[in-house]
Amino acid sequence: MSTTTTTPQTSGTVAPQAVNHRKPSMGSHLLGVAAWVIGLLFVSPVLWMILTSFHKEADAATNPPSLFAPLSVDGYKSFFSAGPWPPILNSVTASVVSTVLVLLLAFPAAYALSIRPVRKWTDVLFFFLSTKFLPIVAGLLPIYLFAQKVHMLDNIWLLAIFYTVMNLPIAIWMLRSFLAEVPVEMLEAAQVDGANLITTLRKIIAPVVMPGISSAALICFIFSWNELLFARVLTGTRAETAPVFLTGFVTSQGLFLAKVCAASLVVSLPVLIAGFAAQDKLVQGLSMGAVR
Amino acid sequence: MSAVAQQAPKKAPTPKARKSLNAGQARNGLLLVLPTLLFLSVIILYPLINAVVISFEKDAGLDKATGMFVQGGGAGISNYTHWLLQQCGTESCPPGTLGAQFYSAFWVTIFFTVVSVAIETVLGIWFAMIMNRDFKGRALVRAAILVPWAIPTAVTAKLFYFIFAYDGIANHLLGNIGLGPFLWTSDPWAAKFAIIIADVWKTTPFMALLILAGLQLIPSDVYEAAEIDGATKWQTFTKITLPLVKVPLMVAVLFRTLDVLRIYDLPAILTNGVGGTTSLSMLVVSQIRAGGFNSASALSTLVFLLIAFTAFLFIQFGGADVIKRPPGAKKKKDAAPPTAPAATAVAAQSGVTP
Numbered sequence: 001m002s003t004t005t006t007t008p009q010t011s012g013t014v015a016p017q018a019v020n021h022r023k024p025s026m027g028s029h030l031l032g033v034a035a036w037v038i039g040l041l042f043v044s045p046v047l048w049m050i051l052t053s054f055h056k057e058a059d060a061a062t063n064p065p066s067l068f069a070p071l072s073v074d075g076y077k078s079f080f081s082a083g084p085w086p087p088i089l090n091s092v093t094a095s096v097v098s099t100v101l102v103l104l105l106a107f108p109a110a111y112a113l114s115i116r117p118v119r120k121w122t123d124v125l126f127f128f129l130s131t132k133f134l135p136i137v138a139g140l141l142p143i144y145l146f147a148q149k150v151h152m153l154d155n156i157w158l159l160a161i162f163y164t165v166m167n168l169p170i171a172i173w174m175l176r177s178f179l180a181e182v183p184v185e186m187l188e189a190a191q192v193d194g195a196n197l198i199t200t201l202r203k204i205i206a207p208v209v210m211p212g213i214s215s216a217a218l219i220c221f222i223f224s225w226n227e228l229l230f231a232r233v234l235t236g237t238r239a240e241t242a243p244v245f246l247t248g249f250v251t252s253q254g255l256f257l258a259k260v261c262a263a264s265l266v267v268s269l270p271v272l273i274a275g276f277a278a279q280d281k282l283v284q285g286l287s288m289g290a291v292r
Numbered sequence: 293m294s295a296v297a298q299q300a301p302k303k304a305p306t307p308k309a310r311k312s313l314n315a316g317q318a319r320n321g322l323l324l325v326l327p328t329l330l331f332l333s334v335i336i337l338y339p340l341i342n343a344v345v346i347s348f349e350k351d352a353g354l355d356k357a358t359g360m361f362v363q364g365g366g367a368g369i370s371n372y373t374h375w376l377l378q379q380c381g382t383e384s385c386p387p388g389t390l391g392a393q394f395y396s397a398f399w400v401t402i403f404f405t406v407v408s409v410a411i412e413t414v415l416g417i418w419f420a421m422i423m424n425r426d427f428k429g430r431a432l433v434r435a436a437i438l439v440p441w442a443i444p445t446a447v448t449a450k451l452f453y454f455i456f457a458y459d460g461i462a463n464h465l466l467g468n469i470g471l472g473p474f475l476w477t478s479d480p481w482a483a484k485f486a487i488i489i490a491d492v493w494k495t496t497p498f499m500a501l502l503i504l505a506g507l508q509l510i511p512s513d514v515y516e517a518a519e520i521d522g523a524t525k526w527q528t529f530t531k532i533t534l535p536l537v538k539v540p541l542m543v544a545v546l547f548r549t550l551d552v553l554r555i556y557d558l559p560a561i562l563t564n565g566v567g568g569t570t571s572l573s574m575l576v577v578s579q580i581r582a583g584g585f586n587s588a589s590a591l592s593t594l595v596f597l598l599i600a601f602t603a604f605l606f607i608q609f610g611g612a613d614v615i616k617r618p619p620g621a622k623k624k625k626d627a628a629p630p631t632a633p634a635a636t637a638v639a640a641q642s643g644v645t646p
Contacts, residue, residue, distance in 0.1 A: 112324035138592035215505035271442030275435035
C-alpha cells in the first residue's frame with residue numbers, strides 16, 4: 001500500500017488508511033449544510049422515538065411533543081413485563097443461524113460464479129434472483145402447507161432455513177461483485193503454493209473481500225431480524241419471533257405511543273449491536289494495493 | 293465461460309495465466325454452486341409452479357349460468373383476461389371492483405418503485421460517502437444509521453401513521469413554516485408521498501451499507517492521483533467513484549427495485565390503499581380475502597412476469613457489467629498516478645461494450 005501523503009491544505013482530514021478525497025472548495029460548504037439538514041431530517045424520527053419512549057403516556061400524546069416533560073421508564077417497564085425474552089431469543093437464533101448458513105453457502109457459490117467457470121453462469125445468477133419475483137403472499141400458502149406436511153410448523157429451525165433461502169440471492173450477488181475484483185495474481189500465487197480450495201477461500205480470498213462479507217452478513221442478519229410475514233404465519237407460541245411479538249404488542253397497545261416507541265427501540269437494539277460489531281471489518285481489509 | 297474467453301484478449305498482461313487457472317475446473321465450480329442451487333430450487337419452484345397451475349382453474353363460487361356452487365374446474369386464460377382486459381365474466385369489470393383496479397395498482401407500484409429507488413440511491417451514495425470519511429464518532433453514526441432499517445416494516449408504518457396523522461408532528465412542523473396541513477393518509481398525492489417518505493427513511497440505510505462496502509474497493513492511490521492532477525470534487529466523483537462503485541451499486545439498486553415492486557406492508561398499514569395507493573401485492577391480498585384464490589394466483593403470476601422482465605431489462609441495459617466480469621483489478625492497478633481519472637473512465641467504458 002502506498003503511503004498517504006498528507007498535504008497540509010486538505011484540512012487535515014487525510015488520515016492514513018481512510019479514503020479521502022477532500023479539497024476545500026466554495027460549494028462544499030453549501031453541500032455540508034445540506035448534508036446536515038438531510039441528516040437531521042433522517043434521524044429526527046429516531047430521536048422523537050427515543051424521547052417519546054421515556055415519557056409518560058399523557059405527555060407522549062401531546063402535540064407538539066412536550067420536550068421537557070418529566071422522564072419515565074414506564075414504557076420500557078410495561079414492555080419487559082409482557083415477556084419479550086423468548087421471542088427475542090428465537091429471533092437471535094433464527095437470524096444468527098441463517099446468517100452463518102448463508103455465508104457458508106453463498107461464499108463458495110459466489111467464488112465459483114465469479115472466478116471459476118460455471119457453464120451458463122449468467123443463467124444461474126438470474127435464477128437466484130427469481131426468489132424475488134413472486135409476491136410474498138403468493139408463496140405463503142404453499143410454504144405453510146409444506147411446513148404442515150413435514151410437521152415443522154412453529155419451529156424456529158424451519159424459519160432459520162427459510163431465512164437462509166430468502167437471503168441467499170442477495171448474498172451471492174453481493175459477494176460476487178466483490179470477488180470479481182480480486183486480482184488474479186493472488187489466486188495464481190495460491191495455486192503455485194499448492195493451497196487447496198478451502199485454504200484459498202479462507203486464508204487468501206476472505207481477508208481481501210472482508211468488507212463485502214461483513215456487509216453481506218449484516219444485511220442478512222437485519223433482513224432475518226425484521227422479517228414479519230413468514231414468521232407470523234409459520235410460528236405460533238413456541239417459535240414466535242421478536243417482530244411478531246412486537247406487532248402483537250403494537251396492536252394491543254397501539255394507542256399508547258410511549259410503549260410502542262420503547263418496544264420498537266428495544267427490538268432494534270440487537271441490530272445496533274450487530275452493526276457495531278461489524279464496524280471495523282466493514283472498512284478495513286481490501287486494498288487492491290495488497291498485491292503489489 | 294464464454295465471457296472469460298471474450299475478455300481474454302483485452303486482458304493483455306495475463307491472458308495465459310487466467311486460462312490456466314480456469315482449465316479443467318468447471319466441474320469443481322459446479323460443485324460449489326450446486327448446494328445453493330438445489331436449496332433454492334425446492335423452495336422457489338414449488339410455490340411458483342403451484343401458483344401457475346391454480347391460476348388456470350376457476351375460483352370456487354356460484355356459477356352464473358346454473359346458479360350452482362362450483363369448486364374449481366378449468367378456467368383457461370379467463371383469470372388472466374380478468375386482470376389484463378378487465379373482463380368480469382362476459383362484460384367489463386364495473387369501476388370500484390378489484391378487477392378494475394389492476395391498472396391503477398400497476399402504475400402506482402411503478403411510480404413507488406421509480407421515485408423511491410431514485411431517492412434512495414442518491415441519498416444512499418451520499419450517506420455512504422459521508423460514512424466513509426474519517427471523523428469522530430463515525431462508529432456510532434454507522435451503527436445508528438441502521439436503526440430505521442432494524443424496525444419491522446409493520447411497526448415503521450404504524451409510527452409514520454402517527455407522524456402523518458392530521459394533527460400529527462409532520463403537519464405541525466410544516467405548519468410552522470406556513471405549509472399544510474395535508475391529509476397525508478387520504479389525499480391522493482400526499483398519501484403517495486407519505487408512503488415514499490416512509491420507505492426512503494426505512495431503506496436508505498440498506499443502500500448506504502451496500503455502497504459503503506463498495507467504496508472499500510476503491511484503492512486510495514487513485515484518489516491521490518486525481519488530487520495531484522487537480523481534478524475537481526465533481527470530476528473525482530463522476531469519473532472515479534461512480535464507475536468503480538458501479539457493480540455493488542447496481543446490485544443494491546436491483547434488489548431494491550425487486551423489493552419495492554412487491555411493496556405490501558407499508559401502504560397496507562399507512563394508507564390501506566386510500567387515495568389510489570393500492571399496490572399490486574395489496575391487490576393480490578384483497579383478492580385472496582375476497583375468496584378469489586385462483587384469480588389471485590393469476591395476478592401473482594403476472595407480477596412474477598413483470599418483475600422478471602424488469603430484472604431482465606436491468607441486466608441487459610441498466611448495468612451490463614453487473615453480470616459480466618468487470619474490467620477488474622488489473623486495470624485499476626495499471627491506472628496508477630498521473631492518468632488515473634482518464635484510465636479508469638476508459639476501463640469502465642470498455643467494460644460496458646465487450
